[in-house]
Amino acid sequence: MDETALINEAQRGDLDAFNTLVLHYQDTLFNTARRILGDDELAADATQEAFISAFRSLRTFRGGSFKAWLMRTVTNAAYDELRRRKRRPTTALEPDGEDPEAIDEPRWLADPTLSPEETTEAHELEHAMEHCLEGLPFEYRAVVVMADVEGLDYAEVAAAVRVPLGTVKSRLARARLRLRDCLQGFEELLPAMFRLHHEPTS
Amino acid sequence: MTLMNFRDAEHLSAHLDGQLGPSETAQLESRLAVDAGLSQVLDDLRIAKGLLGRVPRRKAPRNFTLNPLDARVRAPQPRAVPVLRFAGALASLLFLVTVAVNGVAPLAARSLAAAPPPGYGVGGGMGGGEDQVEAPQESLAIAPAGTPMLAAPAAPQELSAPTAEAFAKGVAPVEASAPDARQAGRAPIPALWVLVLAIAAILLGGLSWYLDRLTGRNFRSNPLEK
Numbered sequence: 001m002d003e004t005a006l007i008n009e010a011q012r013g014d015l016d017a018f019n020t021l022v023l024h025y026q027d028t029l030f031n032t033a034r035r036i037l038g039d040d041e042l043a044a045d046a047t048q049e050a051f052i053s054a055f056r057s058l059r060t061f062r063g064g065s066f067k068a069w070l071m072r073t074v075t076n077a078a079y080d081e082l083r084r085r086k087r088r089p090t091t092a093l094e095p096d097g098e099d100p101e102a103i104d105e106p107r108w109l110a111d112p113t114l115s116p117e118e119t120t121e122a123h124e125l126e127h128a129m130e131h132c133l134e135g136l137p138f139e140y141r142a143v144v145v146m147a148d149v150e151g152l153d154y155a156e157v158a159a160a161v162r163v164p165l166g167t168v169k170s171r172l173a174r175a176r177l178r179l180r181d182c183l184q185g186f187e188e189l190l191p192a193m194f195r196l197h198h199e200p201t202s
Numbered sequence: 203m204t205l206m207n208f209r210d211a212e213h214l215s216a217h218l219d220g221q222l223g224p225s226e227t228a229q230l231e232s233r234l235a236v237d238a239g240l241s242q243v244l245d246d247l248r249i250a251k252g253l254l255g256r257v258p259r260r261k262a263p264r265n266f267t268l269n270p271l272d273a274r275v276r277a278p279q280p281r282a283v284p285v286l287r288f289a290g291a292l293a294s295l296l297f298l299v300t301v302a303v304n305g306v307a308p309l310a311a312r313s314l315a316a317a318p319p320p321g322y323g324v325g326g327g328m329g330g331g332e333d334q335v336e337a338p339q340e341s342l343a344i345a346p347a348g349t350p351m352l353a354a355p356a357a358p359q360e361l362s363a364p365t366a367e368a369f370a371k372g373v374a375p376v377e378a379s380a381p382d383a384r385q386a387g388r389a390p391i392p393a394l395w396v397l398v399l400a401i402a403a404i405l406l407g408g409l410s411w412y413l414d415r416l417t418g419r420n421f422r423s424n425p426l427e428k
Binding site for chain 2: 177
């Protein structure tokens with residue numbers, strides 16, 4: 001995929017070119033939104049809003065990391081969703097005629113490559129991480145999700161959240177420290193290899 | 203073991219990501235070698251970072267590709283379009299104003315010119331004050347009976363006087379206002395300007411419409427959704 005060519009085409013109004021970029025980045029943006037919002041429905045809405053907003057403001061993209069630029073749009077969309085949710089809290093609806101458990105583990109999310117044990121392990125880990133991430137302030141959450149979940153480097157994160165590199169460094173450290181403290185409460189739930197150890201090392 | 207402050211934690215976090223310079227790295231590593239507490243925090247941070255990286259990624263529940271009709275997305279316009287559109291609208295407005303001015307002004311001038319003179323000497327309706335009203339009466343009173351009306355030839359000289367005074371002296375300014383009326387009958391804005399504005403409005407409007415349409419043609423519907 002020639003990303004630069006696709007961006008240029010999309011900037012000239014070619015929706016096909018833009019949709020090729022959408023298909024390439026939609027999982028990344030959805031996962032980022034999901035980690036920030038902790039809710040699949042809201043994350044899907046934020047992702048859609050982010051792509052619409054990205055297409056409308058594509059002319060303002062002046063090069064650099066397109067992924068970071070998209071991350072900024074999805075972070076803004078997620079922030080808007082959070083504010084909307086705070087203004088109008090909603091109650092989740094149960095699925096019609098389905099097992100209520102399906103809310104927590106819908107079938108379409110099942111990864112066929114994982115064994116049942118690994119699926120359980122991943123599920124527990126995910127719940128613990130979701131809980132701890134939700135406890136972080138929005139600005140820390142956005143930074144840690146971009147850096148540690150999506151693997152953006154410091155410069156890309158700084159570009160995405162429009163803060164200096166030093167601020168990214170500081171926010172990331174604070175977020176990791178808070179996560180460490182939070183995860184200590186879930187130690188028994190976490191797989192052995194992920195348990196935080198506190199015995200003094202010699 | 204030293205007491206860890208936030209600066210240390212920030213350094214440890216940056217060290218995990220390889221974001222420290224060579225001297226800072228060497229300094230931190232020498233401290234880590236002797237400080238078990240610092241090493242433990244580094245390990246905890248590494249595990250927290252590792253856990254975040256291990257969180258299973260999910261596939262997007264659906265495709266987020268855009269459809270112009272569903273999303274009501276307009277094709278990005280070339281920058282010139284709004285400028286051209288504004289200029290075209292401005293030219294159209296100016297054209298309408300000039301046409302209106304050219305149409306109304308001569309009519310107004312003609313109606314002023316064709317208006318019947320006020321009732322001179324009938325009560326001094328146009329008189330500015332008592333002196334002016336009474337002046338003709340005085341001249342008439344002074345004139346002896348049988349004296350020819352010598353005042354009449356003086357009328358053209360009075361034309362240069364203010365109109366109200368001329369009216370007051372009973373002189374109708376008909377011959378003087380005729381050239382003014384012809385002058386006023388002309389359009390105040392030259393026809394060339396009106397023509398230029400009309401052409402500018404048409405060209406600018408047409409160009410913005412063409413560019414808009416050209417962009418829209420490139421803005422095809424998304425075949426991936428079909």
